[in-house]
Amino acid sequence: MANINTLVQARYGSATTLSLAAGGVEAANPTLATLLQHKSTRNFSAEHLEPGTLEIIVAAGQSAATSSNLQTWSVIAVEDPVRKDKAATLCGNQDFIRQSPLFLVFCADLNRLTNLSEKQQSAGEGLEFTEMFLMASIDASLAAQNASVAAESLGLGTCYVGAARNHSRELAELLQLPQRVIALFGLAVGKPDDTVAASAAVKPRLGQDEVLHRETWSVDSEAQSRHVTKYDATLANFDAQQQRTGALAWTHRSARRVASASSLSGRHILRQVLEERGFNLR
Ligand SMILES: Cc1cc2nc3c(=O)[nH]c(=O)nc-3n(C[C@H](O)[C@H](O)[C@H](O)COP(=O)(O)O)c2cc1C
Structure with missing residues (x-):
């Protein structure tokens, strides 16, 4: 197994050394090794996932901490090639989504709490505040990251897809999302095509x-x-x-990424879409 100090150096792209031994960290630690070796995969082999893979990844996602145990998120697993192709088109036309055998779409979900509040004749007024949308987004992100780490621990590759917000209305329609559910981001999952050099190294932070x-x-x-x-x-x-x-240099690339409303690739209308979808954001 890879030495943790070597992996830390790769993560920072420099001779960074952490005092691991002093902190009781073994030089070989499989959890840290999986985390430190993360890299986004954008080249997937045509192989399908083994049966049960989706379910164990979702179980790992559900094992993340969740605010007040409210579990205000849901995930749509898209495996059907036709639907995945349509999703890929809506998500920045990124071909790796089509290539991947599994496209997970993580959603903030206040629909479940709305329904159970109604059944108990509760006003559910708290659901109308920005706080609850933020809570749902945080919970969904923690679950997704657990799912991604689980997939990587199984030798799979993943890539998040923020472009799931480029055409939010259309993606909600494609996935038949009910009110108070919105897709936050996708996660493409599959076996990495290791013959492609671009996915060979971890990106320094x-x-x-x-x-x-x-x-x-x-x-x-x-x-x-x-x-x-x-x-x-x-x-x-x-x-x-x-x-x-x-x-471009990272500083230039980053400034360009936030330079104007149009740099947001269609996401500048999200507040409006959230309102349409029943998220009131008071
Ligand atoms: C929420 C989120 C959305 C992302 N969306 C995309 C995307 O739409 N397309 C893409 O190619 N990569 C996407 N990425 C991957 C990032 O570009 C990547 O994580 C970053 O460049 C660091 O590289 P690494 O993951 O290989 O370390 C996304 C990452 C996150 C966390």
Whole structure:
């Protein structure tokens, strides 16, 4: 099994060393190894998943913590090639969704609580607040991440699909979602096609000096500039190793991604769609 220190270095793309032994962390830890080796898979082999794979992945998802045990999420498993093709078209026309044998669509679900409130003649007024939509989104994300880690622990690859929000209305129609249910993101799952080099390496992240604050916020704008400039260099090095030429620096790419309403690929109307779908967001 891979040495945890080696995996940490790959995660930061530098000679970062953590004092693992002092924290009682064994150099070989299968859970940490799965987490640290995560990389999105966008090339899937044509192989189908073994029977029972979907159900164990969902069980792992349901094992995540959930606010007040309300379990305000649901997931749609799309395996039918025709429906998956339509979903792929709506989700940024990303071909890896078509290639993957399983496309999971994670939804914020306040429909279940609405129905059970009605049955108990309860007004369910709390369901009309932004808080409950946020809670459902958090719960769905925790479940999805557990599902993704479970899939990776089984040797499968995954890729999240935020483009599930590009055409929210149309995707809701395709999946026949009821009121107060909205697709937050997808997760393509399948056996990685390891012959494709692009999925070969883990992508480095920002250094901990940028994201980890101890006790109180501790990064001023000067330090932040230093950190992100360093990260630009780390990612440029990663892109070069992946033989990806012409990629913009991370800082430029990131600023461009949030530059205008049109950079949101259709998602700027989400507040309106949420209202149409019965999420009142008071
Ligand atoms: C919520 C979410 C939505 C994402 N949506 C997409 C997507 O639509 N298409 C895609 O190719 N990757 C998507 N990704 C994958 C990210 O691009 C990827 O996680 C990031 O570049 C880091 O790379 P890594 O996952 O290989 O470490 C998404 C990731 C998350 C968490």
